[in-house]
Ligand code: B12
């Protein structure tokens with residue numbers, strides 16, 4: 281048994297769904313920005329990347345705080361697994377560093393956020409492929425996984441990337457039409473493949489995914505400071521936004537992990553998609569015929585024909601305060 285086989289057996293035993301390895305040196309050459317192995321932790325030779333899925337039951341619940349809390353449980357498991365995998369390696373004489381799984385620079389437009397960008401490490405190590413909406417998709421649970429990375433100075437034989445993309449791109453297009461903040465491309469040249477056009481407008485997505493996070497707080501405070509009229513301070517102070525903000529500090533609900541639309545509807549995932557769709561809350565999400573495909577002038581466009589009904593407002597709770605302050609809706613750009 282190689283050290284890789286032993287490590288994989290251990291990781292699966294303690295709860296990793298899937299695991300792979302990627303050479304730090306080979307990956308370094310692929311990274312187009314500063315999110316490199318060498319800028320994350322120096323002198324590391326291998327990156328162990330693994331996934332832990334989110335409970336399908338939690339994704340059938342229509343309460344966002346329930347979903348958020350459950351996503352944090354999955355993320356906590358990632359932290360625990362990272363620590364255990366690193367300790368396992370150190371017990372065998374290696375140096376090992378778990379990479380923080382949710383580290384974000386708040387200025388996400390100007391700097392790369394986080395250190396390593398895990399989805400690319402996961403794709404390189406073959407535990408899945410990156411889809412149209414830049415979620416990493418895995419064969420068993422589609423995008424509904426959190427990812428962990430442990431870097432080590434031990435050379436471990438890399439695992440191979442998957443041979444085929446799991447995401448067919450625009451010919452599915454479900455995440456593009458459902459995205460409440462319109463952050464995912466809804467059209468692409470007909471001749472191109474998903475690797476040519478997969479993309480996410482991350483600032484837009486953050487309005488949904490991090491609705492009570494620092495970004496919405498700062499934008500609301502800025503807008504309030506610049507408001508050209510008197511503000512109902514009582515209503516602003518005792519508002520749903522402020523109460524949710526407190527809850528997000530306390531339990532992380534809503535701070536991030538506040539939007540799962542692109543996770544519910546992604547049909548990839550042998551183990552969880554069908555069971556999830558048995559639930560009454562999910563049954564009506566993009567049933568057959570609700571994504572219209574238009575192919576003309578060399579372009580493939582997808583259009584939402586519903587159901588579900590518009591759920592956008594649920595994911596733009598930062599606007600609640602804007603409404604109380606009677607200021608224009610916060611600009612998206
Ligand atoms: C910042 C961040 C966000 C941002 C930006 C998302 C993004 N896709 O980049 C926002 C707030 C929008 C966000 C939203 C969500 N996130 Co988030 N997020 C992160 C975080 C902390 C960093 C990601 C990052 O570095 N992005 C880089 C962006 C900001 O830079 P960029 O300039 O746009 O892109 C450059 C890099 O990608 C660079 N690059 C860097 N290395 C490499 C290597 C290769 C080979 C290539 C080609 C390119 C490349 O090339 C790009 C062009 O310059 C990661 C954790 C991590 N460390 O990976 C979790 C992470 C991506 N998030 C996660 C999750 C779950 C979510 C949400 C579902 C929210 C939720 N409900 O929990 C949504 C999903 C959005 C989506 N469709 O992807 C999971 C993803 C799991 C999965 N299955 O893919 C992660 C991995 C956390 C985790 N540990 O599991 N997130």
Ligand code: SF4
Pocket residue numbers: 413458459460461462463464480484485486488489539540541542543
């Ligand atoms: S997390 Fe929500 S806002 Fe972000 S890409 Fe997915 S559906 Fe869109």
Ligand code: SF4
Pocket residue numbers: 411412413417446447448449450452453454455456545546547548
């Ligand atoms: S919903 Fe469809 S287009 Fe979007 S990532 Fe999943 S398979 Fe790809």
